[in-house]
Amino acid sequence: MKTIPDGCNAVMPYIVIDDAAAAIEFYTKALGAKQGMSLPNPTGKGIMYAEIQIGTSRIMLGEPCPQYSGKSAKTLGGSPISFYVYVEDVEAAFKKAKDAGMTVEKDIKDMFWGDRMGTLNDKFNMQWTLAQHVKDVSPAQMQAAMKAMA
Secondary structure, three states, X not given: OOOOOOOOXXXXXXXXXXXXXXXHHHHHHHXXXXXXXXXXXXXXXXXXXXXXXXXXXXXXXXXXXOOOOOOOHHXXXXXXXXXXXXXXXXXXXXXXXXXXXXXXXXXXXXXXXXXXXXXXXXXXXXXXXXXXXXXXXXXXXXXXXXXHHO
């Protein structure tokens, strides 16, 4: 037996989200997510636990559950967490997410650390930054760029 199951990282995000089935369907369309396992809520309403795979990363999600203290971003009026997702083609991925219904927070642009990125919000109050690494930049170059911005 492994203490960290195959396919899992030591740290894995778990999203508490209203209407997990709709979220899975949306993330499949918007981000190309693949659905993994799913367990219905014992009450018969909704999903207690599910997994999706985006690229090489697995994300766990489930609906708010009275036995646990997790609350959805929608209930809280937003989330302090955002997802930074590396993709092969940021323009195509950004368009796909936008066409699926995500709203643009920040348009795509080149960043001083070497990524080309843009940020979108979904209807579940989660924020997603899609990025493509386009240039290797040293820590010294990043520091110089940050200093120039001050």
